[in-house]
Each structure stands twice: as C-alpha cells, then as structure tokens.
Amino acid sequence: MTRTPTSTHDSLARELARRDAAWWRDLAARLAVSIGGVSTILFIVAIFAFIGSQGFEFAWNRLSWSELFFGTRWEPTVSPPTYGAWAMIAGTAWITAVAMLVAVPLSFCAAVYIGEFATGRRREWLKILVELLAAIPSVVWGVIGLQVFNPMIQSVFGVQIGLNVLNAGLILGLMAAPIMTTLAEDALKAVPDSYREAAEALGATRWQVIYKVVLPHARPGLSAAVLLGIGRAFGETIAVLMASGHTLMAPGSVFDSAATLTATIAAELGEAAVDSDHYQALFVLGLVLFFITFAINLLADRIVRGRRRS
Amino acid sequence: MTRSAMDGFRATAHELRSLQAQRLMRLLFLMMALLLLVPVLGILGVLVVEGAPGMTWEFFSQKPSKLGAAGGIYPALVGTVWLTAVALMVALPLGVAAAVYLSEYARDNWLTRIINMAIVNLAGVPSIVHALFGVGAFVHFMNFGESILAASCTLAVMTLPVVIVSTREAMQAVPKAFREACWSMGATRWQTIWSIVLPNSVSGILTGLILVVSRAVGETAPIMFTGAVFLRLVPPESVFDRTMALSFHLYTVSTQVTGVPRHVPFAVALTLILVVLTMNALAIWFRMRLRGRKKW
Numbered sequence: 001m002t003r004t005p006t007s008t009h010d011s012l013a014r015e016l017a018r019r020d021a022a023w024w025r026d027l028a029a030r031l032a033v034s035i036g037g038v039s040t041i042l043f044i045v046a047i048f049a050f051i052g053s054q055g056f057e058f059a060w061n062r063l064s065w066s067e068l069f070f071g072t073r074w075e076p077t078v079s080p081p082t083y084g085a086w087a088m089i090a091g092t093a094w095i096t097a098v099a100m101l102v103a104v105p106l107s108f109c110a111a112v113y114i115g116e117f118a119t120g121r122r123r124e125w126l127k128i129l130v131e132l133l134a135a136i137p138s139v140v141w142g143v144i145g146l147q148v149f150n151p152m153i154q155s156v157f158g159v160q161i162g163l164n165v166l167n168a169g170l171i172l173g174l175m176a177a178p179i180m181t182t183l184a185e186d187a188l189k190a191v192p193d194s195y196r197e198a199a200e201a202l203g204a205t206r207w208q209v210i211y212k213v214v215l216p217h218a219r220p221g222l223s224a225a226v227l228l229g230i231g232r233a234f235g236e237t238i239a240v241l242m243a244s245g246h247t248l249m250a251p252g253s254v255f256d257s258a259a260t261l262t263a264t265i266a267a268e269l270g271e272a273a274v275d276s277d278h279y280q281a282l283f284v285l286g287l288v289l290f291f292i293t294f295a296i297n298l299l300a301d302r303i304v305r306g307r308r309r310s
Numbered sequence: 311m312t313r314s315a316m317d318g319f320r321a322t323a324h325e326l327r328s329l330q331a332q333r334l335m336r337l338l339f340l341m342m343a344l345l346l347l348v349p350v351l352g353i354l355g356v357l358v359v360e361g362a363p364g365m366t367w368e369f370f371s372q373k374p375s376k377l378g379a380a381g382g383i384y385p386a387l388v389g390t391v392w393l394t395a396v397a398l399m400v401a402l403p404l405g406v407a408a409a410v411y412l413s414e415y416a417r418d419n420w421l422t423r424i425i426n427m428a429i430v431n432l433a434g435v436p437s438i439v440h441a442l443f444g445v446g447a448f449v450h451f452m453n454f455g456e457s458i459l460a461a462s463c464t465l466a467v468m469t470l471p472v473v474i475v476s477t478r479e480a481m482q483a484v485p486k487a488f489r490e491a492c493w494s495m496g497a498t499r500w501q502t503i504w505s506i507v508l509p510n511s512v513s514g515i516l517t518g519l520i521l522v523v524s525r526a527v528g529e530t531a532p533i534m535f536t537g538a539v540f541l542r543l544v545p546p547e548s549v550f551d552r553t554m555a556l557s558f559h560l561y562t563v564s565t566q567v568t569g570v571p572r573h574v575p576f577a578v579a580l581t582l583i584l585v586v587l588t589m590n591a592l593a594i595w596f597r598m599r600l601r602g603r604k605k606w
Contacts, residue, residue: 022498022500022501023498025498025500025501026498026499026500026501029499029500029503029504030415030499030500032407033407033408033410033411033414033415034411034415035407036403036404036405036406036407036408036409036410036411037407037408037411037412037415037416037425038421038425039404039407039408039470040408040425040428040429040432040470040471040474041424041425041428043428043432043467043470044428044431044432046443046447047435047439047440047443047467050442050443050446050447050451051439051442051443051446053446054442054446105342106342106345106346107346109338109339109342109343109345109346110339110342110343110346110347112339113336113339113340113342113343114343117336117339117340126343126347128594129347130346130347131590131594132587132590132591132594133346133347133350135524135528135586135587135589135590136350136528136583136586136587137527137528137529137530137557137582137583137586138437138528138529138530138531139528139530139557139558139560139561139579139582140357140528140560140579140582140583142561142564142565143560143564143575143576143579144353144357144579146564146565146575147360147564147572147575147576148353148356174346174349174350177346178346181346203325205328205329205331205332206332206336207328207331207332207335207336208328208332210335228434231434232434234436235434235435235436235437235438235439236436236437237436237437237438237530237531238437238530238531238561242561242564242565262436262438262531265438265441265442266438266441266531266534269441269442269445269535270534270535274450282442283442283446286438286439286442289436289438289439290435290436290439293431293434293435293436293439294431294434294435296434297427297430297431297434298427298431301427301430
C-alpha cells in the first residue's frame with residue numbers, strides 16, 4: 001500500500017471533520033472512566049493522608065515510638081497519659097496465631113478435597129457453601145462468640161471467662177477459613193493439568209499426584225493464601241471486640257482475655273474527644289494497621305506474581 | 311487364558327497399598343472439609359432455632375423500646391436500606407467506570423499495575439481503618455457530619471473493589487470479536503462499550519451490586535463512628551440524618567444493653583444472616599446463569 005502525501009491542511013481538515021458529536025462523547029467517556037480507574041489510587045492515598053494527618057503531628061511531637069511498641073500501659077485517660085500498645089500487639093498476635101492454627105489445616109484440606117478429589121455436582125455445592133460461609137457478617141460472628149462459644153468454652157475447659165483468646169481465635173479462624181479455601185483452591189487450580197497427567201501416566205494414584213506434584217507446585221499460592229488469611233484475621237474488628245473479652249493486658253495463655261489493635265480503636269474512638277491526644281493516638285494505631293496490611297498485601301501479590309513469571 | 315498371563319493384570323501388593331492410601335486420604339480430606347462446614351452449619355442451626363421465635367411481624371414493624379431490649383427493629387431496618395442504597399449510588403458508577411477503564415482502555419503499564427495494587431489494598435485494609443478514613447474524610451473534612459451520607463461513602467469506598475472485580479471479569483469475558491465487529495462498522499470506542507460490552511456484562515454488574523448490598527448490610531465498624539446511632543426511633547428523612555442500622559443495632563443489643571432477652575440478639579442476627587445469604591445466593595445464581603448462557 002502506498003501512502004499519498006497529504007498537505008497539513010488536508011489532514012487538519014479531516015481531523016476536524018472527524019470530531020462530530022460521537023467523537024466528543026467518546027472523549028468525555030474516556031476521561032470519565034479514566035477518573036474512575038485512577039480514583040482507586042486516590043482512595044488509597046487519601047486513606048493514608050487522612051489517617052496520617054490526624055495522627056502525624058501527635059506521633060511526631062508527643063509520642064515515643066518505643067513506648068508505643070513496647071510500653072505495657074495503655075492509659076490515655078489518666079494523667080500523665082501513657083500510650084503503650086504492647087498488650088494489644090501481643091493480643092493481636094495471639095489471636096491471629098490461634099486463628100491460623102484453626103484456619104490453615106481446615107482450609108487447605110477443604111481446598112484439596114474440593115479442587116482435587118471432589119467432582120461434578122458435589123464439588124459445585126461445596127464451593128457454593130464455602131462462598132456463602134465467607135459472607136456471614138462479622139457482627140454475627142461476634143454474637144456467636146458471645147452466646148454460643150462463650151458458654152461452650154466455659155463448660156468444656158472449666159474456665160471462668162469464655163471470652164478469651166481461644167474464643168476470638170476460633171471465630172477468626174472460622175471466618176478466615178472460607179476465604180483461604182477459595183484462595184488455596186485457586187492456587188491448586190493454577191498447577192497445569194499436564195503435570196497431573198504426566199504423574200498419572202507414570203502410575204501415580206490421585207493422592208500421590210497431589211502430594212508429590214500438585215502441592216509442591218502450588219506452594220507459593222498457598223503461602224499467599226495464608227498471608228491474606230493473616231491479613232484478614234488481623235484486620236477483623238467487631239467480631240474480635242465482642243469475643244475476646246477486650247482486656248488491655250498481654251495474654252499469657254489462650255484462656256486469658258485479650259485486646260487487639262483493631263478492637264481498641266473501635267472501643268475507644270467514640271469516647272475520645274476529637275483532636276485530643278487520645279483521639280490522635282488511635283489514628284496512629286490505625287496508621288500502623290494500614291501499613292501492616294499494606295505490607296501483607298504487597299508481599300502476597302509479589303509471591304503470586306513471582307511464581308507466574310518463572 | 312493361562313494363569314501366568316492373568317498375573318500381569320493383577321495389582322501388586324505395592325499398588326494395592328498405594329490405592330488404599332489414596333482412599334484413606336480422600337476420606338481424611340473429606341472429613342477435614344466437613345470439619346470446616348459442619349460446625350458453621352451447626353451454628354447457623356442454633357441461630358435459626360434461637361432466633362426464629364423472636365421473628366414476628368411486630369418485630370419487623372415496631373420501634374424498639376427499653377433501649378432495644380424489647381419491641382422491634384423497624385427504624386434499624388429502614389436505616390440499613392438507606393445506608394445500602396446510598397452506598398450503592400456512590401460505589402456502582404465509580405466501580406463500573408473503573409472496571410470499564412481497566413478492561414477497555416488500560417494498557418499493561420505501570421499505571422495499570424498501580425491501580426490493580428490499589429484495588430487489592432483497598433479490599434485488604436481493615437474495616438476499622440476504613441472507619442477512621444470515613445471519620446477524617448467524610449465526617450470532618452467534607453463536613454457531612456455524622457450522617458447517612460458519610461457512613462454510606464465510607465461503605466462505598468470499602469466495597470468499591472467488589473464492584474470493580476466482578477464487573478471487570480464480566481467485561482473481559484465478552485469476546486474481542488464482538489468489539490471488532492462493532493468498530494469495523496465505524497463505531498467509536500464508547501459506542502462499542504455502551505452498546506455491546508456493557509449490555510453483555512450486565513450480569514457481572516448485577517453480581518457486583520448484590521455483593522455490595524450484602525457487604526454494606528453486614529458491616530458494623532465502618533458505620534459506627536460515621537453515621538450509625540444507638541437509638542433513633544424515627545426513620546431517617548434525608549441523607550444528612552443519623553440513623554439506626556441493623557448491624558450496629560445487633561452490636562449494641564448484644565454488648566451495650568443489659569437485660570436483653572436471649573432471643574432478641576439471635577433474632578436480629580438471623581435477620582441479618584437471611585438478608586446477606588439471600589443476596590449472596592442470588593449473586594451466585596446470576597453468575598452460574600451467565601456461565602450457562604454464554605455460548606461464545
């Protein structure tokens with residue numbers, strides 16, 4: 001095809017002729033949806049900026065970071081106030097650990113069964129069931145913790161208070177498990193079928209295929225699933241506030257009541273006067289939470305992506 | 311056939327053992343899967359048994375009395391409808407726009423990667439952090455005060471990833487050939503999107519809508535400081551009113567009020583669960599229908 005040389009005037013005229021109403025509408029739509037796309041970035045930046053702006057001045061001038069992370073006394077309302085979040089950090093760690101002890105085995109086994117053993121209708125139904133479980137609201141889980149698990153833990157273990165690390169951990173485990181099941185199943189699904197077929201052609205049974213081929217290859221995806229489960233368990237607020245007993249003391253065993261970072265914000269934000277030190281300290285906790293979940297998400301993304309590239 | 315020829319087809323002891331191992335493991339994994347599902351179904355059963363007696367017509371149509379220990383949940387129901395509707399009005403256009411951008415315009419460059427990262431993080435940020443954002447951005451900075459508008463905007467930011475992901479998925483499932491056919495008839499990009507791509511991904515948008523409703527109905531933390539109140543016996547009249555909400559009401563009657571009869575929190579919890587699970591079942595049904603109908 002040969003291109004006939006055109007004068008600038010011609011091309012300009014053609015360009016202008018192209019700009020009918022449809023062209024302008026196209027441009028407007030393009031701008032509008034671009035704004036929609038970029039808005040997600042804006043929101044993340046705005047979350048950081050707004051929480052930071054509330055907490056930053058306080059964090060910079062009047063808060064000692066070593067006290068925040070290692071101080072054991074969180075007494076923002078007595079004078080002089082102390083802002084030691086160690087009890088909440090420990091509580092968060094304990095509860096998340098118990099939650100993962102519950103969720104990892106349950107969700108991985110469920111994922112292997114759904115993804116590798118189950119077939120046809122049974123598989124579809126199990127998947128739907130798992131998805132529905134993931135939708136139960138966190139405040140309902142809180143009620144389950146208060147009304148169902150609390151008396152159960154009291155009578156089974158003979159302890160005074162059933163609202164403790166164990167209760168909150170169980171609840172968070174059951175809450176995180178459905179999501180982790182879905183993520184883990186995706187990780188298994190990402191292992192190419194040709195690998196399975198190769199192993200089966202060598203005479204491996206289904207279990208040998210899973211154990212020797214599928215699981216090792218799905219490992220990055222499975223670790224990402226655990227990471228995202230941790231992120232979910234650790235960011236959960238209302239259910240933990242209701243089930244953990246919310247006691248600002250570092251727990252020594254699973255039968256101690258505990259408090260988490262998230263629950264403390266929820267419990268105290270309503271009482272703290274706007275712009276007071278206490279209020280700003282809660283925003284600093286929010287900032288810490290934001291950064292930790294951000295790091296977890298980036299890490300999980302990196303693990304999955306690194307796998308895909310190789 | 312001679313005996314020795316048959317032996318070639320008989321499983322060796324080793325093969326039999328691994329076959330047995332496989333059956334055992336299959337059973338074991340089924341048990342573990344059931345261990346996840348059965349207790350939760352049991353708990354749901356408890357909710358139904360304990361909550362059902364409280365779910366009378368009066369429960370849904372009357373105002374609460376004695377701080378929620380008696381009476382009904384009518385204002386909370388209406389409030390939840392308001393919160394959800396306004397959240398949808400914000401999240402749906404924004405989310406669909408973002409999905410259109412990502413599916414139809416975005417190239418594989420750094421901007422797209424950052425947007426995707428932002429979506430993942432927006433979905434992963436704890437709900438209480440969204441609440442802090444809502445307090446800082448909508449209640450104080452935008453000066454909405456504690457109101458339905460502030461609470462709904464907070465919910466909308468939180469549920470945005472859900473809309474984007476489900477819409478984008480449906481749009482990407484529309485074959486490229488459809489678009490090319492439209493372009494070759496001289497349509498602009500937008501005309502193609504409006505008349506071909508969007509109509510073909512309606513079920514994805516609906517799925518997103520339903521999932522937003524289900525999230526917005528169930529979330530407590532993001533609304534408790536941005537617009538939900540403990541008691542407000544008249545239903546809201548504008549988006550600048552504060553309102554009761556089902557989820558926050560459940561939180562208060564089970565933790566803040568003393569002397570609440572046992573069936574009350576269960577009945578509220580059951581109401582919430584029924585709404586949320588119905589919504590999710592609908593979303594799943596839509597998705598399956600889409601998958602079944604799609605013949606391209």
